[in-house]
Amino acid sequence: MRALERAELQEKFPTKEALTTEIINLEAILNLPKSTEAFMSDIHGEFDAFDHILRNASGNIVIKIQDLFSGQMTPQRQKVFAFLIYYPADRIKIVQQHLTDPDDLRQWYLDTFRHLLEMLRYCATKYTRSKVRKALDPKFVYITEELLYGDFSTEDKKKYYAQITDDLIALHTADDFIIALCHTIQRLVVDHLHVVGDIYDRGPAPDKIMDRLMRHHSVDLQWGNHDILWLGAAAGSQLCIANLLRICARYNNLAIVEDAYGINLRHLSLLAEKYYQDNPGFAPKIIRADRQPNPAELSQLTKIHQAIAIIQFKLEGQAIDRRPEFKMQARKLLDKISPDRQTITLGGHTYPLIHGCFQTVDAKDPYALLPEEQDVIDQLTRAFVNSEKLHRHMDFFMAHGSMYLAYNGNLLIHGCVPVTPAGEMEGLALDGHLYKGKVLFDMLEENLRESYATPSQGDDLSTDLLWYLWTGPESPLFGKRAMTTFERYFIADQATHEEVPNSYYTLRHQPEFIEHILTEFGLNPTNGRVINGHTPVKKGQSPILADGKMLIIDGGFARAYQPTTGIGGYTLLYNSYGLQLVTLQPFTTRAQAIADLTDIVTTKRIVEQARARQTVAETDVGRRLRDEVQTLLSLLQEKSGGSEPSA
The missing domain is CATH 1.20.272 (Zinc Finger, Delta Prime; domain 3)
Known part of the structure; x- marks a missing residue:
């Protein structure tokens, strides 16, 4: 709720009696207990688990039933x-x-x-x-x-x-x-919900999550790296579309594109059928036993996976050439392949290639799309840009989303703040200006909004920055030096698969570093906290770092990550009594939960307990209401002939 402007207040409360009543009302509200906020992240299309957590309020309903009954x-x-x-x-x-x-x-x-x-x-x-x-x-x-x-x-x-x-x-x-x-x-x-990034990819029903959020009474969203692909696709970024489709093919989720968003993949399928064969390196990952494709579907998925991956690598090479300021030349790899397509030379080392599918790659011009490939990606771009349902969801994402959010003393960021090993802010140089820290986030958000507002199939900087947010070395949403997608597909040596994280992920264990980040974003370094998603907390690791100043709430909503995390995710609750981290069990099915009364909340851990119960007055809303009260008192003074009212 924003503080109303003086003119609006004057019009809304025209009499002394109306002003007095509203002052009494607001002063009373300021003394109510702070309402409950819930935080979730990295939902990755897992609608049933997400819906259950909204329904059980992260276990809060059970606690209230126990208290009452x-x-x-x-x-x-x-x-x-x-x-x-x-x-x-x-x-x-x-x-x-x-x-x-x-x-x-x-x-x-x-x-x-x-x-x-x-x-x-x-x-x-x-x-x-x-x-x-x-x-x-x-x-x-x-x-x-x-x-x-x-x-x-x-x-x-x-x-x-x-x-x-x-x-x-x-x-x-x-x-x-x-x-x-x-x-x-x-x-x-739960009065207000924060989703700290990554609603999309991996799981089967991000569209249902978006529908549910659009019906929710109070929510904000921070954009995650996977969400950016879908925002970028709606904005006409062919690079985002190719990455998005490759991931959907990889996780057997193309039905989201076709059935949920009405985007026809027939042209892509025909291209794939013409040029590609079965290839075990591109067989989809089957996370759910109930979604096992039949042999014909498996073959089709494998071929589509190869076709869109090669289109992606070609488009990325083109983008890297036109954006030297992105400093990603080392990610151009198609031109490093030997003429016989059997080896690749990287960093002075030659590696054998596995699962090769380079039949549409011209050794003389490896990043040129075939006319058929160009036609397919152009058709797909028009389909994404014109998908009514996709734009309805992405419009909501834009209206309620942001690169970061400062809210009630907490800084919500999906990924990281890019820093040097010494902890100094580092960033992206464009047109002679270095953007780093909060300014980097603001610049990237401004360009994202500009690109989304004017969808384009062109190669303008704002649209290219959408892809940079997905994979760039200084992207706050990616947080690594390079995305080794190519190496994971085609090189067996796992040393080439390593993705080196930004120094942020090492430094965020230190309270002093988190205080530095909070100060950069204008929050109180003494009692503020940073809340991250993006990096699943592995078994044996703690989600609470830097003496409680850093909280990581990606605990494995996505089934693909649950073998690594050993749990079904985290949620965070922040109410008038303090902050609680909630650990979740993996969700089974809605039907089983209802029939067997199977809840998924396992433990609650107090992160911070308030010395005295917090009130609305201590929140961001409370600060705006106090400003409003002062304006109302000033208006009342004018109507009282200059006598000084008090409240």
Whole structure:
């Protein structure tokens, strides 16, 4: 919420009485407890796990049920009640199947109304009545408020409330009322959601995640390196499109492109069929047993994978030549291949090539696209730029997203801040100007927004910078010196596969370095924190670094990373009592979770506990509200003839 300008306030509150009422309202809000923020990162298309975490509020709903109903409900009943709140429609069907006696079912409805209203009342205590009203289902605002704030102490009122609940059951609206209450509880338990990058790639349903986020009541997004590919594709970057399609082919996820976003891959498939054969080095990674392609599909995927990879390498060579300022000449590798296509010479060493598929590469002009390849990538670019659903999702990404975010003392960055081994800011030089630190982030965001606003198939700098964000040596979203995609496909020697990370990843263990980063971005180095995603926390490593000033919340949402992390991800909760890191188990399926009451929160670890419960006044919103109060007091003084009001 932004602070309203003086003229707006003057128009909105034209009388002394209106000004006085609003001052009292805002001063009261400033004394409410700070609401709960939740942080997630690196969701990578895993919609079911993501959706479950939103529904269970990172385990917060279970905690509130325990606080409220211990001694009234057994642990098993608490679990059943929690899953009713998570998945109300599904759990109601299960109850109706088991409770065949009408009296038993009616009693269940009455008990459930009472428990849900108690839960809602408990969750609403840190909010104004106005904010709770906005969270209620419009169809049930009147009924909910009557039952939520009612006085049950008199006999007349008891009969009044009993009639309301009886009518809900008799008029067959009890199910809808329960579902509405559950959704309101979910909404109030976590007030604001931060997604610290990488919604896209790896998993099968990033489009569903975007649809869910677009319905969410309060969210911000930081762009991750994988997200940039999709933003870039919508902006017309052929380099981003090629990388995006290669990754989708690699992880058997081309259905996202075709079915979710309506982009026809027929021309690419025909090209692949014409020039490429089966090649084990390009067989897709099968992460899910339920998504095993049949032999014909496997062959097609393998050929498409090769075709788009070669197009990518050619386009990258062209970009490197036209952008010498990117300093990526060492990543031009097609011209290093021997004439017989059997070896490649890199850094004075000659390596045998494996899984070669260079039949469309002209040794005399290795980075030139065949006319057919050019036609395919041009057709794909038009399809991406004109995909209505993709642009709907990317418009939301642009409206709610950023390269970084400073919020309530925390700095949210997906990847890193590029630095030298000594910890000094390093960056990218363009047109004689060196961009580093916060200025680098701002420049890259400005160019991203410019490129997205004017989609182009050309080779303008803003569009090329989108690809640089994906793979450039000074990209804050990539964070490594080079992306060794080519070597991983074609060279067996794993020493060539190494991707050297920026010194940031070593230095971020040191509190002094994190304080340096916080100062660069204008945050308080004493009590601020940096929150990162991007690098999965491996088994045995800690996500809490630099004496709690650095938190890494990529714990393995993506199934591809879970063998490395050993868990199903992390989320972070920041409420009036402090900061908690939540460890998650790998999610199975939605159906199994509902049937077996299988939750995925395993442990909560307190990162920082507030000495005194934090209030709204101590948040960014509180600071804006205090400014607004001062403006209102000034307006009130003018209307009072110059006498000095106080608040």
